[in-house]
């Protein structure tokens with residue numbers, strides 16, 4: 001068992017405040033992904049958990065034992081980096097065995113552990129090869145194998161797939177997920193790639209500028225984003241935002257500005273009390289906009305949809321789907337539809353927005 005509790009963690013480089021009072025509890029056996037834009041502090045967080053980076057204030061505990069002062073080698077952690085950091089003159093077996101040899105593990109136990117790891121990672125046939133005789137994906141597998149042989153309580157990964165080409169990255173992603181399912185060990189994984197975060201994580205911590213914006217399941221991050229930053233970071237193409245205000249004459253509505261009541265939504269009470277009335281952003285994902293009324297009726301519960309009038313201006317074909325850009329009240333919004341739907345450009349049409357899927361943000 002290995003959970004990680006982090007309390008009020010801070011890191012400065014000189015005057016720069018890099019990690020800002022972060023609290024997070026990483027559950028035992030979880031696959032927790034730290035995701036966010038470049039420079040948001042992901043690697044720094046991971047390196048502090050590993051003990052490779054000093055912390056300025058706060059507390060990190062593993063299994064309720066404070067590890068602030070503990071050497072990296074005593075934390076029972078294995079870390080895998082983007083650069084595989086293999087020894088070029090050692091073959092695969094020796095690369096995977098090195099940590100065990102340094103710990104003076106008996107030879108037959110080393111043999112057993114390396115072969116076990118090689119089996120999990122399908123490296124059995126490559127044990128005699130040097131790193132330069134392997135593909136990028138195989139090298140990364142050796143680096144992961146080296147982590148597995150150490151039998152750590154926690155695996156830490158820092159963008160391990162970033163050096164691989166797109167196809168291999170998707171394959172390795174699936175292998176990592178299987179590895180987690182097999183080993184059932186706590187894993188903390190850093191990436192800037194939202195798709196990797198969504199597909200791998202049991203929990204996602206979305207980082208922005210040294211803070212965690214939202215720490216949640218992938219489903220909640222996607223469906224109930226707590227901030228515009230989260231809503232915008234996750235999903236491809238990204239969520240559409242429509243600015244508007246709430247008006248209140250007997251019934252309460254959200255009105256898109258300049259809309260002449262064209263796009264109005266009756267609001268539920270909780271929205272009205274929790275949000276500022278004057279200026280709101282309404283968020284709607286491209287896949288929650290429908291081209292035909294009957295599609296919206298089929299999908300939206302209680303026929304809870306709104307009709308908006310738009311002009312299609314651009315069509316991007318992506319195989320089974322098409323992403324269409326529309327002009328809506330002078331701004332661009334995107335919709336995602338099946339490729340089988342024929343959409344004529346530059347001719348005004350109606351679209352149908354699933355109101356069960358919209359979000360509101362103060363801004």
Ligand code: ADP
Pocket residue numbers: 013018036037038039040041042043044045
């Ligand atoms: P991420 O992994 O999310 O891309 P990092 O944790 O590597 O971000 O870096 C967070 C911030 O800290 C960045 O602005 C980076 O420039 C800064 N930083 C990282 N390491 C150092 C260092 N050794 N000295 C000064 N600034 C650093």
Ligand code: MG
Pocket residue numbers: 042043044
């Ligand atoms: Mg990084």
